[in-house]
Amino acid sequence: MSKVETTQEIPKIYDAGASERKWRKFWEEKNIYVYEPSSNREEIYSVDTPPPTVSGDLHIGHVFSYTHQDFIVRYKRMRGFKIFYPFGFDDNGLPTERLVERVKCVKAMDMPREDFWELCLEVSKEQEKAFKDLWQDVGLSCDWNEVYSTIDERSRRISQRSFLELLKSGEVYRKEAPTLWCTECRTAIAQAEVEDKEEASEFHKICFLTEDGKKVPIATTRPELLPACVAVFYHPGDERYSHLKGKYLVTPYFGLKVPVLEDAKVNPEKGTGIVMCCTFGDTVDIEWWQEYNLETRIVVDTFGRMNELAGEFQGFSLRDARKRIVNTLSEQKLLIETERITHTISAHERCGTPLEFLLNKQWFVKVLDKKDELVRYGEKCRWYPPHMFVRYKHWVENLRWDWCISRQRYYGVPFPIWYCAHCDEVIPARGENLPVNPLRDSPGIEKCPKCGKDEFVPEKDVFDTWATSSLTPQINAKWGENDDRSNILFPMTLRPQAHDIIRTWAFYTIVKAYLHNKDIPWYDLMISGHALDSSRTKISKSKSETVKPKQIIEQFSADVVRHWAGQTRLGTDTFINLQDPTENLASGKRLITKIYNASKLSHLHLADFTPGNLDLSQEINHPLDRWLIGKLVQTIDKATKAFEQYEFAEALEHVEAFFWQDFCDNFLEIAKGRLYGDALLQVTENQRNKLQTSAKLTLFKALESILRLFAPFLPFITEEIWHWYFHRFSEKASIHLTTWPSQEEFNGAYDKDSSEMGDSIIEALSLIRKAKSELKVSIKKPADRLIIGFANESQIDRALLNRLEQGKIDLLVTGNVKELVLIEGVLEDGVELETSRLRARLEMEVD
């Protein structure tokens, strides 16, 4: 047995932490992932990277879906595309406000807006640094020169430009609309801040009167809203009330005349089956108010106190007013009964105060009038997996309101408008002045173009954050500012995102692209699932705080975490045990170790081998080598097809199976005979060289291909091993700049006969393994004789025996058997395999 000298000492154990730190730095310093603009659209692969919300809660679920993007990007880069892969931060709006208020112990409403803005910018900057650090740890191959934030100047400018364009084309309008309001915090709040709360309450049955004085009992939990009552409803066809159709009822005590209407939303089983509609008790009231064009009677002020419409109850809090009104009704015998109940109410998640709906002027983008077009444009995109489009479609088809883009908040992109103090005319900012802050800047005109007066009021509202993040393709393409770039980058190639925000982010982005560009925003959508914790619910903030992604990466390495993320089919949720991630990450860790060890062995035999310009079709001539190349080519084919459908998990599965079973368990074990020389003892010097060259060249090509196939998934270890040796034969600085393996590279280096022969040798080897396993001896313990025949008469196959005869040396050396006897007939007893026609008997001495 010959000993091969190594030119470089490879450490026995892989130090993933050190290696990953090294390559992370290398990629950054060498600008490996920099975007190189091209004038040819076809060469570009652009990604509309989701900007994570900067609110301090990145968890393993984010790592999960961002890693998915990176698999695709790295694959596409190796396919030769010029990659545009920017990174963004969503750092305005409510989540940022809340983060800043928490971190800095301030309240936005209690300080000047400019000061609050300063704090927001400061806090988000720190957060973004931590985010970037994590993403670099994970190995995201985005170009950190292409960074945007939804509050930066470019985003503000483009977002404001978008609004002004829509204002001009009449696609936005301003209208009074009910807004969720916290009377404790005295601010409008977003849907996202609402939490359900169980509360003890009283269900009062009170008497409304018909115009001729008959009592009609109506049940309510909010008697204080009686002065806000504008109609009553019953279910269509409810015979108890159908006689009231078209008539009016008079509200108790307040004596207001309100119409009686029919609507299917009424539940005849609940209360008395007839319900009062107030402005506004809940969202159904709002729907009715809109649908039936009802009167508006707001009785609550911004402090949560009753206003003048409540008559003698004016000035009382909602709570006090409720008690007093109930008492009054009771005294006047208008209260029939009171039932104690608990029910769920909507409350502000920060202070727990029940929310009210107040009327405010809001800006809306028209979407209801273009549902069909929006469905059609959504359909033009390719959705992966396809059923995600159905969700989009149903969402659009069932829209009931236009898109409200204004928020009565502090930190966000300002509306670029002022109003004439006299005639309320909207004064838009001039395009060249964008971005503007109307609270600080002046409109830049002397007189109102409508009434000629010269006093202007700035719009205090800011955009909903979706109004800006719906423009990420335009922001990245520098829409309206750099036509060359815009034409090349818009529409973008890919939008990756998770399925929970199809109805928001994906939808709004399609809306904006339709309105501004009459185009789709991207060609492909790749929708990831969620990472769920072991209790099978979406990972919550409290839980993610126990184990942060950074810790998991430190403990297991980024490659291992990426491998975990790569195992889940696109669009499917997955589970991770945050208490003990080992069970989810163990297989990845083993794979990394296996790759390292197999590479170490390969390196031992390749260190002094130079492939030069050897012709693969000639030099790879041993059947087993050609068998391996055949398997490799199949793997490349399957992995490529999967990747083209964004099915990275399937690609990984094929690569992993090829590497582990075909390459390690079979090829390496059998090729050792030639690599170490045990199988070359009885051949001439010339043959010896030829056989060894074939083995080494195969080893070289196969391992190098394996590294490239794994590179999108495991960027660190593949880079590490590639630099041990393979980089010497490449002009590229990084494995990530090399090309994805292709079938063409291996033309002539594989064939059907060799594939059959390889399969036959492995089949026979399995019989030896089984026989030795049954004898409870090591595969390395020498056996005297192996007799191979068939399991029954009908299965006798001469060609199979011929193949074994030809592969005899490899078989005997690998199986540690001295002599092979082939029988063209049935072998009476011996070991069999389920998958084989053969039967074998091993003759050896056993202790």
Next chain:
RNA sequence: GGGCGCAUAGCUCAGUGGUUAGAGCGCUUGCUUCACACGCAAGAGGUCACAGGUUCAAGUCCUGUUGCGCCCACCA
């Protein structure tokens, strides 16, 4: 209540209408200095949720039922 998805080995999940349904983990048995015990080999383990239907043929297609998840709506 609506939409979408899921239900396959103890667990996590693959599975194109076509032999005897697969993988990883876990389990059992055996094998260690020559890449790797974080390994190798050999095993055990399944009424493909349930009930119908279509078909020469169903884990796969259709209908219904049950359970679970996500999103949305509801909360008088």
